[in-house]
Amino acid sequence: MSILSTRCVYALRAVMYTALATRTRPYASIREMANELGMPFHFLTKVLQDLTRHGILTSSRGAAGGVAFARAPTEISLLDIVEIVEGPELFTRCLLGLKGCGDRKPCPLHRAWAAERKRLKALFSKTRLSDITRGLMEHTLRLTD
Amino acid sequence: MSILSTRCVYALRAVMYTALATRTRPYASIREMANELGMPFHFLTKVLQDLTRHGILTSSRGAAGGVAFARAPTEISLLDIVEIVEGPELFTRCLLGLKGCGDRKPCPLHRAWAAERKRLKALFSKTRLSDITRGLMEHTLRLTD
DNA sequence: CCTAATAAAGACTAAATGGTCTGAATTGAT
């Protein structure tokens, strides 16, 4: 799809949606979220359960249930999400998958990639959900096609 | 594996190997390449056939056969390889896969990602095979674990 | 206490990706 798996993309868009939705009510409904964002409901459910198990979200069953943040949204970075879904090494590993690739005995792309992955990682770690929420409320940002 | 598919990683490492091997003989043997680089032979064959069909490589069957470059290695960028294997939009599309994501009505990551993908694309397009070959000959670069 | 709405759990299917195998076509060397 892109450089991220669809699981990961769903997770990111979903937490952004959750950040917006939980401003007006205690829990964001997964079914509603799936409809709004055009994602398969059951699949989204699994992705969010994963985030719940990892302490990003809490959930409530039953009527008016859904998911909310376990920690303050300002304390959750997009990197937290990506690392849970894609594994912790996306921005650490060699681009060519070589085991001992590093400054000594590098692969042909090591130098350039080492700088780039640092930037990429920073992109995700510096982005706060709270900033995104504001943009979504003002409709200057969007989460759907 | 990484942000690139294993097909793509194989393709990149293979052309780098080919650039090195064809300095001393007309064709690089695919079987030898598969052994040296630790890749499944038949799978690598397919990946290289793909590059042959797209005019990056030429091949020769029979004894002493193998693959060589169809164009001068200095005229082939790593981006050419990546775009053939991963499709032409890896560094163009929205990170969240949204259709009309752009400067007006952007997704929450658009601004940051637009800058980043440009860099990433540049990383691949600016890297010349010839530079890599030199490093490989001097053993300051490597293609295996 | 009931009931409807909801998330959790897990079995299952579908599609994409990675990998294997066999046989045919081609080539260089003997």
Next chain:
DNA sequence: ATCAATTCAGACCATTTAGTCTTTATTAGG
């Protein structure tokens, strides 16, 4: 001409990822 080494072609299998379905446990509200 023959033979061994090689790529090419395509069928096939395995693994991973994406997606579906059904059942159970839980919750709020009447």
